[in-house]
Amino acid sequence: MCASGQPEAPIERSVVSSFIFKFDDGTPRVALFRRSGKVNTYQHRLAPISGSITENDATPLSAAWREIQEETGLTTAQLSLLRQGKSYSFTDRSIGRKWTIYPFAFRLRTVEEGGTGEQGIRIDWEHEDWGWYDPMSVVDSETFGGVPHLAESLRRVWFEKDLNDIASKVLADGLERLQNDHQSGARQMAGVALQILRDVIATMDMSNPVDEWWIKVRFTAWHIWKNGRESMGAAILSVLLSALTGIEEIMRRQVGRADFNDMTECRNSILEHLQRQMESRADSAMLVSQAFARYIQTAFASRLQSKDPLSILTLSESSTISQSIHHLILQSDIALDLRVLESRPLYEGVALAGALAEKCRSSNTNAREPTSITIFSDASAAIASQGVDAVVIGADRIAASGAVSNKTGSLPAILSAKHVTAAAGRPAKIIVLSESEKVAPPGDPGDHIVEENDPKQLSRAWSVGHNTARVRHAARVLSEGAERVHISFRNVSFEWCPSSLIDVYITEFGEWTLQDIARHSDRLGEEEKRLFESL
Structure with missing residues (x-):
């Protein structure tokens, strides 16, 4: 309590929450770590790898990688970024903190992929043990024993908790298609993004309340924007914002009618609107x-x-x-x-x-x-x-x-x-x-994601038969590495x-x-x- 008798303002902290996933036999499991008695907050509670974002961290993602390496020993050689989640804030007055959470999901590379698998995880003093959990079983309850809003942080990267099996697979497959397409330009990628949104909406459960359904649609669009090809994000965001504005107008007209009784007719109108939007994009190119x-x-x-x-x-x-x-x-x-x-x-x-x-x-x-x-x-x-x-x-x-x-x-x-x-x-x-x-949208161009592609796109040209023996030998040396020499490749798109x-x-x-x-x-x-x- 401060001198005026008013409660003291909570201390604000921005933190990363990094969920590590494995997919043995295609089954997703998420690693949760039990916080030790040596940490300042939420002792003995289950949590992802988390930590404060400092002034030395260039981005929240940089902070996530730093915390993961400090607390598990894992690096980019053993993990790959799977998804990022929409940040959010909440206040925990019991400890006088206002947290802003930046969630991330990472995939653990298997031994076959050149990683170390779960054997590479080495926890430090901040955790007393850890284990694998079904992400669908993670809930925000005292019985489960997680840190506050654990399930909320998880669902922001694991949209499978909110969408039905068909819709979530359509979205996951669509994101993978965008991530792996290094041939199409931004305009074509934006068209694919619009198609993915339409396909997800076509398979979504329509029995949910309208407000809840609308939140899920907007979250879907956010994931397509941020977790597809963010380097192409401007065009993707633009078409998605236009699509959402159109959907909003259709909902305003139809949901407000006196004879409205379910979302099926509204969804059909929305799908027709999105189809027209996809077809009309050819006009702008002309x-x-x-x-x-x-x-x-x-x-x-x-x-x-x-x-x-x-x-x-x-x-x-x-x-x-x-x-x-x-x-x-x-x-x-x-x-x-x-x-x-x-x-x-x-x-x-x-x-x-x-x-x-x-x-x-x-x-x-x-x-x-x-x-x-x-x-x-x-x-x-x-x-x-x-x-x-x-x-x-x-x-x-x-x-x-x-x-x-x-x-x-x-x-x-x-x-x-x-x-x-x-x-x-x-x-x-x-x-x-x-x-x-x-x-x-407004923002510093320097904050835009720098996309680096597979170094093999560069090196494969060095090994082809028409090159000299010296060039082919150099290609082998550079790809295999050399003692006392750090060799790296930059393939910036x-x-x-x-x-x-x-x-x-x-x-x-x-x-x-x-x-x-x-x-x-x-x-x-x-x-x-x-x-x-x-x-």
């Missing part, structure tokens, strides 16, 4: 293509009158870029000199060039000359930039500031073109082609290009300014907060 063609005709009018080919440099495989360039070829008499960086390690640029070549071969065009397509190595971006009129990139994410996250290699291509063409006295235009759904390097953003609404992007980002931020903050 609108971007049309806006791009208008921009080219205007911005390069004098260049086009000279009858010289228009030179464009691009990279990676973007469905928006592919469609826009093909539309430009079909709808104009422009002679196009297209230069494409191969985009290692997955060679998406090669795929883009091949797709465009195939389309051009089977299309009737009005172009004065056949389209020229030249493939360049990524390392020759400066050479590829010589004499180009424009660099065209897509976007996997556009920050509120206008910074663009795109395939790694985008920034060197832009910088090369800026330098080479400025020196020649004819600076190239830097053009971003993107649907508005790629714009992210995306990088940021600052807005200061970009001349124009072209969306389905035409040319956008930085102010347009900021306004759209603010609207998304408001919708995200309205639909997800209370979960």
Whole structure:
């Protein structure tokens, strides 16, 4: 009690709660650890691996990995991140604490996968023992003996506790599909995310109260956003927010009717709405293509009158870029000199060039000359930039500031073109082609997840037969490691290009300014907060 007679304000703490899962024979089990008598709070209670987030932790996930290693000895070699959960807060007045919980789920790698299995778990002084539990049996009760809100923390990563077996499997399979898709662009991934939401809703139990059902739908959308491919999260979030807003409107109209008696009719209307939304997304790509063609005709009018080919440099495989360039070829008499960086390690640029070549071969065009397509190595971006009129990139994410996250290699291509063409006295235009759904809510781009892919995507090219014996030998040495040498591989998928390097953003609404992007980002931020903050 403070001097005024009022209860003292609880001490606020942000903590991570990390649940470790194993899946022997496909059966999920979660590890719970009994806290020892040496800890300050909740002695002898069952808990996940938990601990405070400190100022030295870059993110809650960083704190989770640190606490796991400190309390179990496990590292990234023995665990993989399975899911993250929506954070939440509660107050425990019995100990004067307000906790903000950041839940995570990790999967224990088996020995066959190169891990150590449960034999690798070595508890420290903070726990007196531990065991495996059926996650469905974990409840918040005095009898079960867990820390406060244990089951609530668990259900935020283990949605199987809230959804029926069919719906939870549809969601889990959908998340795995998103996580393992390293070929599709953000636009395509967003379409898949929308399909997953529709499929989950189609299989959900409709006997629950409306408010409870609506919470589960929003949690489903949150998981698709955060636990699919978060690096593609801007486009995924945008389509999901639009879908939820539409669902909300349908519920407002139908649930409020005097003759409303169950959710079946409402669900049918919702599924029809989501199907229409999926089908209408094709229209936005065509609108971007049309806006791009208008921009080219205007911005390069004098260049086009000279009858010289228009030179464009691009990279990676973007469905928006592919469609826009093909539309430009079909709808104009422009002679196009297209230069494409191969985009290692997955060679998406090669795929883009091949797709465009195939389309051009089977299309009737009005172009004065056949389209020229030249493939360049990524390392020759400066050479590829010589004499180009424009660099065209897509976007996997556009920050509120206008910074663009795109395939790694985008920034060197832009910088090369800026330098080479400025020196020649004819600076190239830097053009971003993107649907508005790629714009992210407000936030620091530096906080965006850095996605690193399998190092084998890099190293497999070193071992192929046409390489020299020295290169193949080096590949073996690097993959096996060497004494007294720490060898690591970085296969980062995306990088940021600052807005200061970009001349124009072209969306389905035409040319956008930085102010347009900021306004759209603010609207998304408001919708995200309205639909997800209370979960």
